[in-house]
Amino acid sequence: MSNEMRLILAGFGGQGLLFGGKVIAYAGLIDDREVSWLPSYGPEMRGGTANCSVTLSDEPIGSPLITDPTALIIMNQPSLDKFEDAIVPGGVIVIDSALTNNAPTRTDVESFMIPATSAAEEAGLAGLANIVCVGKLWSELAFCKRETLDAAIRKAVPARKAALVDKNLEALELGIGL
Amino acid sequence: MAEKVLMKGNEVLAESAMRAGCKFFFGYPITPQTELSAYMAKRMPKCGGTFLQAESEIAAINMVYGASAAGARAMTSSSSPGISLKSEGVSYIAGADLPAVIINVMRGGPGLGSIQPSQSDYWQATRALGHGDFQMVVYAPSTVQEMADYTYKAFDVADEYRTPVMILADGMLGQMMEPVELRDPIEEIPERPWATTGHNNEREHNIVNSLYLDADLLDQMNHERYKRYEKIIATEQASEEFLCDDADIIVVAFGAAARIARNSVRAAREQGIKAGLFRPITLWPYPTEALEKTVAHAKGYLSVEMNMGQMVEDVRLVVGNRAPVDFYGRAGGVIPTPAEVLDKIVALNEKVGE
Numbered sequence: 001m002s003n004e005m006r007l008i009l010a011g012f013g014g015q016g017l018l019f020g021g022k023v024i025a026y027a028g029l030i031d032d033r034e035v036s037w038l039p040s041y042g043p044e045m046r047g048g049t050a051n052c053s054v055t056l057s058d059e060p061i062g063s064p065l066i067t068d069p070t071a072l073i074i075m076n077q078p079s080l081d082k083f084e085d086a087i088v089p090g091g092v093i094v095i096d097s098a099l100t101n102n103a104p105t106r107t108d109v110e111s112f113m114i115p116a117t118s119a120a121e122e123a124g125l126a127g128l129a130n131i132v133c134v135g136k137l138w139s140e141l142a143f144c145k146r147e148t149l150d151a152a153i154r155k156a157v158p159a160r161k162a163a164l165v166d167k168n169l170e171a172l173e174l175g176i177g178l
Numbered sequence: 179m180a181e182k183v184l185m186k187g188n189e190v191l192a193e194s195a196m197r198a199g200c201k202f203f204f205g206y207p208i209t210p211q212t213e214l215s216a217y218m219a220k221r222m223p224k225c226g227g228t229f230l231q232a233e234s235e236i237a238a239i240n241m242v243y244g245a246s247a248a249g250a251r252a253m254t255s256s257s258s259p260g261i262s263l264k265s266e267g268v269s270y271i272a273g274a275d276l277p278a279v280i281i282n283v284m285r286g287g288p289g290l291g292s293i294q295p296s297q298s299d300y301w302q303a304t305r306a307l308g309h310g311d312f313q314m315v316v317y318a319p320s321t322v323q324e325m326a327d328y329t330y331k332a333f334d335v336a337d338e339y340r341t342p343v344m345i346l347a348d349g350m351l352g353q354m355m356e357p358v359e360l361r362d363p364i365e366e367i368p369e370r371p372w373a374t375t376g377h378n379n380e381r382e383h384n385i386v387n388s389l390y391l392d393a394d395l396l397d398q399m400n401h402e403r404y405k406r407y408e409k410i411i412a413t414e415q416a417s418e419e420f421l422c423d424d425a426d427i428i429v430v431a432f433g434a435a436a437r438i439a440r441n442s443v444r445a446a447r448e449q450g451i452k453a454g455l456f457r458p459i460t461l462w463p464y465p466t467e468a469l470e471k472t473v474a475h476a477k478g479y480l481s482v483e484m485n486m487g488q489m490v491e492d493v494r495l496v497v498g499n500r501a502p503v504d505f506y507g508r509a510g511g512v513i514p515t516p517a518e519v520l521d522k523i524v525a526l527n528e529k530v531g532e
Contacts, residue, residue, distance in 0.1 A: 037355040062441035064354045067515045
């Protein structure tokens with residue numbers, strides 16, 4: 001269990017959190033690890049809060065619905081309020097500070113406040129704050145090799161949107177550097 | 179070995195059906211199953227098959243009846259309320275001794291219920307999906323890989339016994355993605371000498387029908403069908419055990435609930451409780467033979483379900499008075515947490531340890 005990452009990505013519908021989770025799931029697939037990816041699919045998907053559970057493990061995964069995350073990517077205040085209490089001590093939280101009002105109150109976790117949305121916009125990568133956050137999470141947890149992460153982006157971007165691969169790779173780089 | 183791909187459970191059910199030679203899919207959209215129909219709409223025409231969005235669930239199941247009678251491998255899918263609508267058609271398919279695959283990606287009920295994952299159609303699937311004396315084989319996959327494997331199996335078993343077969347999944351399994359290895363598409367489906375394909379004056383008429391006005395004849399037909407059911411019960415039971423060999427406490431759970439229970443069993447072992455997980459894969463026929471073998475050493479059973487307590491009755495039928503059989507469930511689309519299930523394991527362990 002020690003090498004298991006249980007990540008919840010949470011924010012508004014439309015921020016690409018499910019896609020961000022998919023990139024991480026593909027990284028696990030490429031490394032031939034056990035992987036699960038579970039989206040919220042209720043009415044909240046239509047404009048409200050959205051979240052997604054991603055587990056990477058070396059053992060068969062039980063519940064794909066994560067109740068005790070080891071990591072969080074948070075892209076709005078309601079999501080921080082909802083999931084902050086759930087994360088295990090020593091866990092890692094990446095927060096888009098451009099979209100949240102308050103910092104986490106937990107002191108037994110590592111929190112990284114990054115202005116993902118504004119930094120992405122300034123870099124001409126509007127709409128890719130999700131991937132900026134994925135980059136930051138990777139720089140803190142190194143849940144796979146760097147080349148695996150790049151390959152995961154290439155796999156996760158659908159063929160009809162192949163032109164967006166480079167922008168996503170740039171966003172990843174931006175997040176890693178923040 | 180084929181390359182593993184990352185796919186949603188709903189999409190895997192669709193893709194695997196096509197690889198199993200399913201050429202006709204009739205559906206009607208409903209959450210949390212819709213990706214299955216959407217995937218079929220996109221891919222089926224490219225595989226040389228027919229996707230048709232029917233005007234209703236009732237129409238869809240009767241189109242399956244027609245396609246199957248004409249000798250094709252055919253499938254429909256829905257979620258709980260839509261499956262209730264199909265029930266008449268499934269009874270007709272069973273009465274006409276036709277193979278068919280029906281997928282139920284369960285959601286909370288009764289009524290329109292919720293769109294969240296549930297297992298509250300267990301009784302419907304295993305006891306009475308429709309009127310009359312009939313059963314159907316019911317598979318309860320627990321991983322996306324099993325959703326592929328048991329879709330192939332469902333078509334084979336449906337053909338072998340000329341019976342409807344159900345894959346009973348739920349919103350969690352339908353929506354989640356896991357790595358999956360898909361097999362190559364089959365070239366040809368088994369021969370169907372009974373199909374209504376036109377006799378060309380070369381053979382007797384084939385008749386597909388579920389109406390028998392002669393009571394003695396219908397009695398005989400039912401007895402013959404139940405002989406096939408006996409063979410299914412004898413040969414098709416499937417289950418999986420996790421840490422059951424020395425277990426005092428056996429958690430019984432299927433599908434998504436089994437994944438949650440697996441976490442709880444691991445956690446109980448870390449606390450020194452000898453817990454194990456017994457996971458039925460066929461819900462009908464229920465894997466009574468394998469469960470019976472655990473009775474020799476188990477001190478207590480806990481059935482964990484996403485409903486108000488349905489499968490627990492099948493566990494009690496096997497265990498009887500030889501050990502306590504407790505139940506824990508959440509209904510309406512609420513998913514039980516591993517911690518809640520662990521609490522019940524701890525409580526049961528204390529109870530039987532006294």
